[in-house]
Amino acid sequence: MEVYNLAYEAHGKGTPLILLHGFPLNRKMWEPQIDTLLQHCRLILPDLRGFGDSSWSGKALSIDEIADDVIQLMNSLSLDSAVIGGFSMGGYIALSIVDRYPTRVSGLILMDTHPKADNKQNLENRKRMAKVVEKKGTEAITKEMVKKLLTAHTLKDHPEIVQKVFDIMEQSTPTAIIQALQAMANRPDRSHVLPQFKKPALVLVGEKDEMSPPDLVKEMQSQLPNSNLALIENAGHLANMERPDEVNQAIISFIDVL
Numbered sequence: 001m002e003v004y005n006l007a008y009e010a011h012g013k014g015t016p017l018i019l020l021h022g023f024p025l026n027r028k029m030w031e032p033q034i035d036t037l038l039q040h041c042r043l044i045l046p047d048l049r050g051f052g053d054s055s056w057s058g059k060a061l062s063i064d065e066i067a068d069d070v071i072q073l074m075n076s077l078s079l080d081s082a083v084i085g086g087f088s089m090g091g092y093i094a095l096s097i098v099d100r101y102p103t104r105v106s107g108l109i110l111m112d113t114h115p116k117a118d119n120k121q122n123l124e125n126r127k128r129m130a131k132v133v134e135k136k137g138t139e140a141i142t143k144e145m146v147k148k149l150l151t152a153h154t155l156k157d158h159p160e161i162v163q164k165v166f167d168i169m170e171q172s173t174p175t176a177i178i179q180a181l182q183a184m185a186n187r188p189d190r191s192h193v194l195p196q197f198k199k200p201a202l203v204l205v206g207e208k209d210e211m212s213p214p215d216l217v218k219e220m221q222s223q224l225p226n227s228n229l230a231l232i233e234n235a236g237h238l239a240n241m242e243r244p245d246e247v248n249q250a251i252i253s254f255i256d257v258l
């Protein structure tokens with residue numbers, strides 16, 4: 001395994017919980033979780049390679065290699081195991097860890113994500129986005145992305161959340177975006193790992209999530225033998241930023257009984 005040191009921040013003490021951000025975001029997406037969750041666990045928030053403060057040479061990466069970075073971070077923190085939580089792309093990485101390093105996962109939180117590989121339409125869309133970003137830079141996709149991440153209600157009535165999401169996305173370099181799109185396009189289906197994971201799992205989804213539709217997420221949860229579902233009302237894909245109190249409460253209820 002290549003040794004790569006991810007930038008991260010850590011808060012609190014107790015059960016380690018590593019939260020993996022989505023695309024094209026960074027660890028700042030978890031700001032609405034920090035003050036509450038640090039009272040219940042040791043929260044570890046990495047920037048995945050290429051994003052936020054984790055620099056990167058630009059070499060092509062796979063979801064499995066990004067998952068290896070997280071294992072490397074656990075090694076450097078002397079963590080034999082941790083609760084691994086992943087939002088969307090972070091969930092694809094969490095499932096790679098469950099598949100390839102099951103003993104390192106003491107509990108699993110899957111948020112607005114699913115185990116399927118890309119279908120033809122997703123693959124075409126990723127190619128299109130990569131071309132646009134290559135030609136015109138990050139700003140060329142942020143307007144399109146923000147509409148997919150947030151509900152119409154948030155877009156209209158919560159300019160502070162919209163601005164925060166833009167600020168986070170604008171920190172992502174075109175190279176990181178293009179490589180992450182390729183890594184996601186090349187990822188395998190991980191449905192087979194779900195029935196094998198017998199430890200506790202929490203699945204969350206915004207009821208209006210169009211990127212990981214609730215039906216698909218519910219199907220995933222039904223295949224995890226020891227899991228609960230939290231359906232977050234009035235939230236889209238970025239449920240943790242739109243409805244932080246509900247998401248924090250679901251995570252605390254899960255963590256506190258582990």
Ligand code: MLT
Nearest residue numbers: 022023087088089090184
């Ligand atoms: C994410 O929110 O991390 C991504 O949009 C997931 C994806 O594009 O499949």
